[in-house]
Amino acid sequence: MANWNNLTKGFFRENPILVLLLGCCPTLATTTSAINGLSMGLATTFVLVLSNISISLLKNFIPNKVHIPCYIVVIASFVTVLQLLMQAYVPSIYETLGLFIPLIVVNCIVLGRAEAYACKNSIGASAVDGISMGLGYAMALTILGSIREILGSGSIFGWKFIEGDTILVFVLAPGAFIALGFLISIMNKILKKSN
Amino acid sequence: MAAKKDTLLNMFIAMFVISVVSGGVLGVVYNATKEPIAAAETAKKTEAIKNVLPEFETLNNINVKSAVENEDADLPFYLAYDANNNFIGAAIETFTNKGFSGNISLMVGILADGTVKNISVLQHAETPGLGSKMSEPSFKDQFNDKNAKSFNFNVKKDGGDVDAITAATISSRAFCDAVNRALLTFENNKGGF
Numbered sequence: 054m055a056n057w058n059n060l061t062k063g064f065f066r067e068n069p070i071l072v073l074l075l076g077c078c079p080t081l082a083t084t085t086s087a088i089n090g091l092s093m094g095l096a097t098t099f100v101l102v103l104s105n106i107s108i109s110l111l112k113n114f115i116p117n118k119v120h121i122p123c124y125i126v127v128i129a130s131f132v133t134v135l136q137l138l139m140q141a142y143v144p145s146i147y148e149t150l151g152l153f154i155p156l157i158v159v160n161c162i163v164l165g166r167a168e169a170y171a172c173k174n175s176i177g178a179s180a181v182d183g184i185s186m187g188l189g190y191a192m193a194l195t196i197l198g199s200i201r202e203i204l205g206s207g208s209i210f211g212w213k214f215i216e217g218d219t220i221l222v223f224v225l226a227p228g229a230f231i232a233l234g235f236l237i238s239i240m241n242k243i244l245k246k247s248n
Numbered sequence: 249m250a251a252k253k254d255t256l257l258n259m260f261i262a263m264f265v266i267s268v269v270s271g272g273v274l275g276v277v278y279n280a281t282k283e284p285i286a287a288a289e290t291a292k293k294t295e296a297i298k299n300v301l302p303e304f305e306t307l308n309n310i311n312v313k314s315a316v317e318n319e320d321a322d323l324p325f326y327l328a329y330d331a332n333n334n335f336i337g338a339a340i341e342t343f344t345n346k347g348f349s350g351n352i353s354l355m356v357g358i359l360a361d362g363t364v365k366n367i368s369v370l371q372h373a374e375t376p377g378l379g380s381k382m383s384e385p386s387f388k389d390q391f392n393d394k395n396a397k398s399f400n401f402n403v404k405k406d407g408g409d410v411d412a413i414t415a416a417t418i419s420s421r422a423f424c425d426a427v428n429r430a431l432l433t434f435e436n437n438k439g440g441f
Contacts, residue, residue, distance in 0.1 A: 141284035224377030
């Protein structure tokens with residue numbers, strides 16, 4: 054039961070974007086289309102799970118005063134590994150995400166989970182936490198990306214169903230803020246009801 | 249078990265070990281992915297060359313200095329010849345730094361008589377949904393089979409014949425700038441092919 058709760062918390066109760074509001078920078082920048090949001094979410098999940106596992110492994114080895122530099126080195130290594138792998142095997146996705154992959158290093162969620170969860174819990178629980186948070190993040194990014202793609206480009210996952218003019222502002226930065234604001238308010242409503 | 253004490257030695261050991269292990273892992277992954285990355289890039293380029301030129305037999309890669317005044321840049325030319333060693337045309341890897349965000353790099357196929365055969369976008373960072381439409385046929389195909397003798401490779405706002413992308417005039421201008429760089433350099437050097 055505890056594990057089940059641990060697994061589901063990332064999607065609703067503690068959704069990193071819609072409830073905790075962590076990691077909004079890549080969220081706003083990469084969600085111009087559903088596929089971009091999904092790939093960014095999955096890339097972050099990969100880093101989050103691996104960094105949570107290793108930090109949980111290392112928690113008794115790292116002295117308190119230097120824990121942040123140590124975490125950053127671990128996280129940065131995983132991000133670079135991911136970047137090289139993506140460049141080699143999925144070059145098309147690598148191109149669209151480009152700049153934002155290195156930015157996963159400074160994504161508050163990754164460091165936040167290391168700090169708040171992985172350094173106090175067992176390896177298994179930390180891995181589940183990483184999966185839950187990462188997939189919750191991916192879910193929020195995909196929803197946000199879909200909304201912006203539907204309204205802004207008239208397509209979904211690249212499949213175009215509206216020809217002609219669309220609401221361009223949703224593809225641009227202001228549209229990201231507007232869509233995110235509405236999503237958060239809907240999430241608040243749902244959470245209030247379920248409580 | 250609690251975290252190690254904050255002694256200088258413990259801090260030193262922790263950071264040292266973590267850095268060395270991370271460095272080692274990165275080295276291994278870098279070596280393992282070096283070849284696939286290079287292969288992916290070459291594949292992309294070869295694909296682009298095939299896209300922008302008619303069928304050819306042999307390909308010859310040379311670097312030609314950009315013909316734009318006061319510019320110190322080399323453009324890679326891929327010269328295509330048929331089975332009888334006649335020059336068919338060149339695929340030119342051209343660029344512009346006038347993009348809305350960052351450089352744009354294009355592969356432009358130019359036939360021996362100076363006609364643009366086709367264009368392929370190699371890399372850009374333009375606004376998704378606006379400038380990014382430059383890689384769509386509706387924009388880039390208007391350059392196909394056009395010759396500078398009868399077609400002005402500038403956007404209509406600048407007195408040319410190119411229909412700019414709606415709400416992305418800067419990106420359209422940059423695209424034209426890159427195409428013109430390739431055309432100019434080709435014209436200035438075509439005697440030697």
